[in-house]
C-alpha cells in the first residue's frame with residue numbers, strides 16, 4: 001500500500017476539525033511537486049528542455065511552484081494565457097492546440113508568446129495575417145502528424161493515425177513552403193505530440209529515435225534549414241495508477257543523451273509533459289457517509305464523487321485508495337472488497353471497485369492519491385449542485401514551518 005506524507009494526513013485532520021460537514025477536498029503537496037520536478041530537470045541532458053503542459057493542472061499555486069524550476073510552459077487556450085500572466089514569475093511559453101481563436105492568437109502575439117505551434121495549413125495563413133496586423137514577426141513550430149511505425153502507436157494516439165492534430169507528414173513540404181514564404185512567420189522548429197499514457201520507457205526511446213531520424217529530412221524541407229533549431233517531442237509520459245513502479249525518466253534521459261552526443265546536427269529537444277509532472281503531488285480525500293450491501297456487493301458511499309474527480313471513470317480504471325480510519329480498527333477485522341462511490345444519482349459514479357479494506361466505518365477518510373493531473377480540472381463539478389470541494393496547497397518551505405494555504 002502507498003504511504004501518505006505526514007503533512008497530507010495533518011492537513012486532512014485540520015480540515016476535518018474546521019468542517020461541520022463530512023469532507024471532500026483536494027490536497028496538493030507543493031514541496032513534493034518541487035522535489036519531483038527538480039529531479040526531472042536534473043536528469044535532462046545538455047541541450048534538452050522541459051516545459052510543463054498546464055492543462056494537466058493550471059492552479060495558480062501549482063504554476064507558481066513550477067515556474068522557478070521548469071524551462072517554460074505549454075498552453076492551449078486564451079484562458080491558459082491568463083493563468084500564466086497571473087503567475088508572478090515570467091517564463092517562456094508556447095501555444096498549441098486545434099481550433100485557436102483569432103482573439104487567442106492576438107493575445108499570444110501581444111503577450112510575447114515564444115512560439116506558436118501551427119496545426120493546419122489554414123492556421124498558417126491566419127497567423128501570418130494576424131502577425132502582420134500586429135507588426136510582429138512570430139516564431140512558429142509546425143506540428144506534425146507523422147507516419148508512425150505500427151509498433152509505436154498507443155491507445156490515446158494524437159499522431160500516426162487520423163486525428164484533428166497537426167499537419168500530415170505528406171503535406172509537410174507544402175506547409176514548410178507556406179511558412180518560408182510568409183513575411184511575418186519564422187519557422188523555428190517542429191513539434192510532435194503523439195500520445196498519452198506512455199508507460200513503457202523502451203517504447204518512448206524508440207519514438208524519440210524515430211523523430212531524431214526524421215529530423216534532418218523535415219529540416220531539409222525548408223529553404224532556411226539553419227534557422228530551424230528545435231524539436232518539441234511533446235508530452236505523453238504515463239503515470240501507472242495501479243502500480244508503484246513509475247516511468248523510468250532517468251533512463252530515457254540517459255538514452256537521449258547518447259543519441260544526441262552521436263548526432264552532429266542534433267536539435268534542441270524540448271519535452272512538454274503534463275501528467276507526469278503534476279499527478280504525483282495531488283490527493284483527493286473523501287469521507288465515508290454510508291455503507292451498504294446490495295445484491296451481494298458491498299458499497300461505501302462517500303462525500304464527493306466523480307463530478308469532482310472524474311479521472312478514474314475517464315481512464316476506465318479502479319483508483320487506488322488509502323484508508324485513514326477514524327478509530328483504530330479492531331485488530332482481527334477481515335479485509336472486504338468494497339465498491340467506492342460518490343453522492344451522484346447515477347450508477348456511473350464509481351471511483352474504485354473491489355477495493356480491499358479492513359475494518360472500514362462511517363466517518364473514516366479514504367484518500368485517492370495521484371490526483372494532481374487531470375483530476376478536478378476535467379471534472380463536471382457543478383453537476384447536481386453539490387458545492388465545489390476545497391483545494392488545499394501545502395508548502396512548508398515558502399510559508400514557514402507547517403504552512404498550509406487554503407483556497
Ligand SMILES: *Cc1c(COP(=O)(O)O)cnc(C)c1O
Nearest residue numbers: 053193196235236237273274275
Ligand atoms: C496535453 C498535451 C500535452 C501534455 O500531455 P500529457 O499526456 O499530460 O503529458 C503536451 N503537449 C500537447 C500539445 C498537449 O495537447
